[in-house]
Amino acid sequence: MTFVRNDSKVFHFCRSKCHRNFKMKRNPRKVAWTKAYRRAHGKDLTEDSTFEFERRRNRPEKYNRVTVQKSVQAMKKVLDIRKARADRHWDNRMAGKKKSDTAEARKVLENEIHLVKAPPAQLAEDPEGYMEKLKVKVAAPQSMESMEE
Amino acid sequence: MINLGTYLDVRENSGAKKLQCIKVLNKSKKKAASIGDSIIVSICQKIIKKKSKIKSKTATAVIVNVKKTVKKKNGNLIRSGKNTAILVNNQKAPLATRILGFVPYEVKLQGYSKLISIANKCI
Incomplete structure (x- = not known):
């Protein structure tokens, strides 16, 4: 369309x-x-020298059997290089992905342990640690002077 | 879908501004004119100029763009926002010296090859 x-x-x-x-x-x-x-x-991969080969040229080229053969060979080579560079780009992009994923999963497991292990079982296993978790920290009370301001 | 009475815009510098179709030429089986067909138009509006090439009130024109989607021979569909035409003379040459935008390939098939040489692009 x-x-x-x-x-x-x-x-x-x-x-x-x-x-x-x-x-x-x-x-x-x-x-x-x-x-x-x-x-x-x-x-995606942008700004690469392999993209510059593919261009619309308004000037008609004179037919030459050797240049046609050469350009067909070059096209394959350029495509291979571009694919390799794109793969490398993807690898670089995904470099820290596994580490961050595992860290996130560990955090979820720590915060939502009650879904895996029931709270009474946790209390029986490690009473001190469980009680420590229940404590809630309260922010220090602000001084009167600062309140007036 | 250009019929009797359809208003068209002009996309070149001949001096005409608004056209109205008064006759569809070479109409045998088809009901309405489309891209590449020639029509007779009356010139409704002109750009105010001292040296205007257009002196008569009517002229022949070739349709370049239509709002209705048209299927091309290579399977592409094409549609545009306006109905536009280009004024031509009896020798199938344009009255204008400059054409804005592209000209479809169907126009060339009808024998208006001089239009293509002036236009900067052919689709």
Whole structure:
């Protein structure tokens, strides 16, 4: 589907989902599943030298059998390099993911232990530690001078 | 879907501003004109200029954009926000010297290749 706006700007839509979202006047940079969002938020690889090969050139090239063969070979090579770089980008992005996930899971286990182990059982096992947990810290009372201010 | 009486905008610098369709040419089986079809128009509004190329009140024009979605031969669908046309003479050459925006490929198939050479883009 191609849409031509009144200022003669051309929009190409890959599927009707995108077209419908355009009609709703949604900003693609704010919708999480779009390519524009992923690029804007650093999810995908951007600003790479491999992207510069793919360009629309308005000048027609003269046919030459050798250059065609060479360019076909180069296309495969460029694609491989781009894929490797994208994979590396993903790896870098996900570097601290496992550590933070385990830390979060441990925190949840500590805070919501009553779901795993019933409170009476915890009390029987470690009475001192359990009672310490129940204590609530109260903030120090403010001085009268500060209150007046 | 351009019929008798449809108002059209102009997307070039010939001097016309608003057109009205008064006749659809080469109409045999189809009911209404679409992209690439030629029509006869009356010129309703002009841009005020001393040296205007348009002297008569009527002219022939080629339709470039239509609001109704049109299926192209390669399977693409195309639609635009306005109904627009370009004024041409009997030799299928444009009256204007500059065309704004692109010209669809269907126009070229009808023999208006001079339009394509002036326009900066062809889809």
